[in-house]
Amino acid sequence: MLPQGELDSDKELDCFKAELSEADFKAFSDFIYNQYGIKMPPIKRIMLQGRLLKRIRELNLKSYTEYKNYFFSKEGQEKEIYNFLNVVTTNKTDFFREPVHFDFLRDTVLPEFISKQSGSSFKVWSAGCSSGEEPYTISILLNEFKLNNPTFSFNILGSDISNRVLTNASKGVYAENKVALLPIDIKKRYFLKSKDRLNPTVRVRPELQKNLALKHVNLMNKSYDVNEKFNVIFCRNVLIYFDRETQESVINKLSQHLLPGGYFFIGHSESLSGMNVPLEHIRPTIFRKK
Numbered sequence: 001m002l003p004q005g006e007l008d009s010d011k012e013l014d015c016f017k018a019e020l021s022e023a024d025f026k027a028f029s030d031f032i033y034n035q036y037g038i039k040m041p042p043i044k045r046i047m048l049q050g051r052l053l054k055r056i057r058e059l060n061l062k063s064y065t066e067y068k069n070y071f072f073s074k075e076g077q078e079k080e081i082y083n084f085l086n087v088v089t090t091n092k093t094d095f096f097r098e099p100v101h102f103d104f105l106r107d108t109v110l111p112e113f114i115s116k117q118s119g120s121s122f123k124v125w126s127a128g129c130s131s132g133e134e135p136y137t138i139s140i141l142l143n144e145f146k147l148n149n150p151t152f153s154f155n156i157l158g159s160d161i162s163n164r165v166l167t168n169a170s171k172g173v174y175a176e177n178k179v180a181l182l183p184i185d186i187k188k189r190y191f192l193k194s195k196d197r198l199n200p201t202v203r204v205r206p207e208l209q210k211n212l213a214l215k216h217v218n219l220m221n222k223s224y225d226v227n228e229k230f231n232v233i234f235c236r237n238v239l240i241y242f243d244r245e246t247q248e249s250v251i252n253k254l255s256q257h258l259l260p261g262g263y264f265f266i267g268h269s270e271s272l273s274g275m276n277v278p279l280e281h282i283r284p285t286i287f288r289k290k
């Protein structure tokens with residue numbers, strides 16, 4: 001019996017010899033675009049081939065065509081879809097990634113919110129939150145703000161299409177080097193070190209998870225099963241995978257969940273220029289609902 005994920009040499013040879021044909025690639029790339037809005041141009045064929053090989057090995061299949069036939073079968077569409085998604089999405093993220101947004105939140109958005117004395121809870125949505133570093137960064141910032149503003153309350157929603165990253169986000173355990181550059185007092189206040197020094201990890205403290213909800217949301221859906229309206233929406237480094245038409249439609253749908261005057265952050269390599277969306281430009285990558 002072979003351990004899971006390994007193949008006997010003949011099958012392995014078959015797999016390595018096999019190529020993802022242009023026709024099979026097109027079947028997958030059309031599906032990925034239609035279901036998730038993610039662009040998969042022909043230049044990505046070898047990348048997809050490499051990523052699918054992992055699944056082919058795990059399922060003990062012999063070729064990409066065999067995988068394609070399984071994937072598009074009724075059983076495959078029920079059972080394989082989430083594994084497939086985990087393979088095709090890119091989940092790179094970090095704590096305090098693109099820090100300009102967090103400075104703006106702390107220095108402009110929060111003082112503005114508190115000055116209104118609305119008494120309502122401050123609501124933030126991290127759409128495409130990956131493994132949780134973005135919503136936990138927001139949570140650190142809001143917990144810090146609460147230290148000086150004890151009546152301040154907040155709720156954070158983190159959503160993603162990939163269940164694998166959402167599971168990781170809910171565990172809140174990260175390699176210790178992921179927090180290496182955070183200030184020492186922040187590390188002490190919000191992270192617990194593992195005892196295992198061979199595999200050093202940190203776990204977020206419960207206060208970071210207290211006001212955080214995680215949810216599976218496909219931004220390609222016609223509408224989102226999210227009831228609240230938010231003061232701020234982060235949708236960073238997600239749009240980059242969509243074509244322009246899809247980006248515009250996703251931003252319009254997300255904007256419906258933004259309160260009037262609410263803020264919208266996109267990634268630094270993304271742009272809304274020329275799009276018909278109800279947001280005004282405040283600073284590069286920072287927008288506000290009209």
Ligand SMILES: C[S@@+](CC[C@H](N)C(=O)[O-])C[C@H]1O[C@@H](n2cnc3c(N)ncnc32)[C@H](O)[C@@H]1O
Pocket residue numbers: 036037038089090091092093094097127128129130131134159160161162165217218219220235236237238241267
């Ligand atoms: C590169 S990560 C960005 C994470 C974080 N926002 C950041 O900037 O660090 C992009 C995330 O978008 C998610 N994603 C891709 N397509 C999506 C879709 N159609 N609906 C929801 N999330 C999607 C991916 O699963 C991935 O976790």
